[in-house]
Amino acid sequence: MFAITKPSENAINSAAKALIGGALVGIPTETVYGLAADAENSEAVARIYSVKGRPQDHPVIVHIGSIDYLNKWAINIPDYALKLARKYWPGPMTLILERSEIAKNFITGGQETVGLRVPAHVTTLVLLAEFHKLGGNGIAAPSANRFGAVSPTNAKAVQSELGEFLDQLRDLIIDGGQSLVGVESTIIDCTDNIPKLLRPGFISLDMIKESTELKAIYNEKPIIRVSGSLEQHYSPKAEIVLNGTVHAGDGFIALSNVRTPIGSFRLISPISIEDFAHSLYQGLREADKKGIKRVVVIPPDGDGLALAIRDRLTRASN
């Protein structure tokens, strides 16, 4: 089984060197774990794609240690994007900006834009600082799961998703505990006059408005779906059914004030929306571990993280 590394100072220094040397490192972040490589090393980034089984035209987010590296990767940065970066970085927010010349096609999927984020996890911030000291400009890190599967929120989940595809002699997985937020970062397209929300997350529409004084655009996908209209993603092996009738043997996920239907397995009982996001992916993994075939979920109402949870669940249910 692929070894998991404890986050000592030595281990973090070795991980920074390994990244510079072209290795892959499973990194903790406050949202979900990422699979990292030097964002300027095309061969290392190509290995991310093969380990994940991901299509080549999918862009990856570049993680930087501080706002000081923004100008390395992006040009023509609008004022409102700077306001967002100053207010919410380090934090669970990715900004899509016009790319600089160091953001190559193998990072952007051939687009003229690049996704950037400063993650708020102490281990990964130290790793990024070390990596920058060694001359690196940023690390590419998609979520550390096989393409289309549930994102990992702890090191063990990375090990079970990707361990068999990593190279025991070069690559690492760093243990940074359970990810605090539990769902992926908010992605905001900052290439137009006003921000556009591409993927909801912890940083909400209200928070975007508060810091930019602009109203961000977002069209929530309806929860009653037309079959095949949405990309399938974030999916466990079990079938996910939203607001459906519960049958005997099904898994069940809802806020703790909703009673468990007779004959079903309660996977998680989150006491708040934050707790729902924090524990959701572990709950879905648990279903697969238990061999549960169908999971009924009652998604939470509301904005902010509730919107992010509904987005992931809607895609997982496709």
Ligand code: TXA
């Ligand atoms: O929370 C997160 O964002 C995690 C942690 C590891 O930082 N990362 C993550 O990466 O979720 P990934 O690759 O699983 O999802 C990134 C999403 C993809 O859907 C990708 O299409 C989009 O970001 N993305 C990246 N660069 C983009 C760009 N230039 N334009 C539009 N979308 C972009």
Ligand code: MG
């Ligand atoms: Mg992902």
